Amino acid sequence: MLAPLFFAWLASAAISTKPPKGFVTTKGNQFQLDGKPFAFVGANSYWLPLLTTKDDVDATFKEMQSAGIKVLRTWGFNAINATELPGALSSGLTYYQVWNSSDWTLNDGPQGLQRLDNVVETAGKYGIKVILAFTNNWVGYGGMELYLNWIAGAGNTHDVFYTNQKIIASYQRYVTTIVNRYKNSPNIFAWELMNEARCLGDLPSGPACVPGTELLTKWYKQQSDFIRTLDPHHLITTGGEGHFFKKENIGFWFNGTFVSDYNFNGQAGEDFDLELHLDNIDFGTYVSGPYVPIQFVLIKHYFSTCISRYPQLDTPGSNFSVKDWGLMWMQDHISSANKAGKPVILEEFGVTGLQNKSEIYPAWVQFALDSKHAGCVDDISFGMLGLKESGGNRLIKYADALINGASPNDGLAIYKNQSSIWNVFTTAAKVQSAQSI
Template sequence: MRSLLYSSLLALCGALWARAFAQAAATQKRSVPPGFVTTNGRNFELDGKPFAFVGANAYWLPLLNTERDVDYTMQQIQASGAKVVRTWAFNAINETELPSATETGLTYYQVWNSSDWVVNDGPQGLQRLDYVVSSAEKHGLKLIVTFGNNWAAYGGIELYINWIYGAENATHDIFFTDPAIIASYQRYIKTIVERYKESSAVFAWELVNEARCTGDILSAGPNCVPGSNTLKTWYSQQSDFVRSLDANHMITAGGEGQFFSAHPAEYWFDGSLVSDYNFNGQAGEDFAGDLELPNLDFAGYHMYPQTWYPELDFPGSNFSVEEWGLGWISDHASAAAKANKPLIIEEFGVTGLQNKTDIYPSWVQHALDTGHARVMPWQFGVLGLTEDGGNRAIKYSDQIFRGASPNDGKTHSTLTRHKYGISSQRLRVFKANALDSH
């Protein structure tokens, strides 16, 4: 049986994609080889036909250390009806971490020592990513392949700052401007792109996950402020670089979708009027402006109002997670329509089973109504993984536990259904309600 989430989302998309494609104006599209997805105005196309989809995030796929578990996960994703999977093509470690990485079977691609790194293309390195790509090909799935992480997890971009620039007096945004760091990052990008650029399983290259002026550890500097265009300049440089390596695959930024508005939204908190971080340019992004870049083929954005507004989301408050999300969807749909480029809700999630059941149909329906029939919840989960007896610590707090993939509370599909005891009858009711929402 298909999952609670994906069967419902697939039904919604299948019913409405034709309307979305009919409404959008076509522009000159790039000619690509058979099996490669491309853009045509606000829409995606595959072999000359419209390509609308429900997708899935599964960053942990290359961290699995058995081919059986990779294939099993791909089978579950395929059976759910999802067509596009977003996963990480990065994990960097310091040389001092090598012994523990070897002992635990951790997948790693870069090893840092001094001001340089070496690539690991062995069986515990890029060969695992090789198998993820080949398994996607075998199961008819497409991959959004992400080059790096704004955050510290899995060798984020601050490793480049620490090793090349030095952490003393450094700010997070140095990554986006320092020539030596940019050259090193481009060397890694080239390693990944040239390895997989002939594969039709690659849906798109993604420059970095959730770029911001600030990170987990280092703060923003004075050169990354609203209006500085620090991130836009970096997006431009890196998308042009990737296009010079690969003329056929699509490219996207990977940002959360923050705006730089002339009149940013505000809200009341603790007796004061607060300028909204998601609209005032402080994050460094300018979603609408970044879409002007010619080698960013489509736009993606993320949506986590519970996490972003904890000071507002509490019992008895007037803040509505659902209503805020509807506005966020509308804002991005308007910007993408103006740029005449496709749009994906690339990550979204709420915690709490009832929240998922109540809110997701509303969000997805509104996304479809505003003309972008592409949604990718965070994150896909499976049961039945077998490596190391179904139990293995990966890194940080991530683990395979009793055969279940990592679960951060926003995990869906078989994991949600079994862990929370959702019955087959409840699945049918949810699906019927979603279909009735047309």
């Protein structure tokens, strides 16, 4: 009598591990949705939870749906210092954490997580899945250095975030709050550990985070394993920029000098090949464009600090171009993901200038489509027109603002009235949709 009961229990246990209906899964290097291929064009919109009216959020998702977008990537974080609270209340700024002393308090009210609730709920209304990032490598909108400054104190290097146990506990407390809030929602595509994790940020890195220490890889493993204990079903990814740590010294010649390439030499702290083999990292992420980090000139970029890539590209005597470099960068990540047997998403990319976009984007998108890009094309920086809150003009924070009804633009955003560029992605979305049957 014991054997039948035992086997019945095993069968029940197996059924309970199956993801609920509507949850995205992976099979080899492809995404699936309810057992069918799920290929898509995605969009980045960090500013969407910062909108103050449901009508504008609804209109934005409606526009995304009409463009064929199936996945949205946005911030699951917005933190402020207690001294910023009066200004936030008067301006209507969305905030989820308020830091004071060595701890933070949660804002789950109508100016806090209820706005994120609305984004996640409205996404489902329009058939769009959401990738949520838990914090930012950069100080903008309350990134990881708020944890570092309040808990570890001044004088510490950026990478202390990955090893300080009090900081890790605080980060995990916030992660637990967000995961438990949405872990039963099919509107969530995946959890993202951090936006663009690196050894350095607005603060410099220290000797504990140098090539070969695998500090970031160990942190990725620790946090992805932790999240898996909270949520057995949603996908988990790093949110990294896709830096490699190659044994060979990859670089380029510039003005007669060989330059070791930051994107391949491990200085960023990532090891894309190794990270993809972590048990609870379900797919890889990377970014491409002129603002992916290399060791040249620091640029303040509103909500992050980026390092300009290859200023010597497309100059007299150069033997490679932005377009060609991007194609090579895509192929490197696709090849790595295929070896690991996992999907990969080009989460952010872009070049500035309408002419540059017109010349480069078609080649990049077509390459992604031709290669099947391990399941998806990419995440564009989505621009929205016709926003109505505050008469269409409102300073949000930093230099981010609504101007004449247009959403914030970092120079990479794509708006519907830019028809030649817009059509590149809407056409790609139709191709991807045809593959998702």
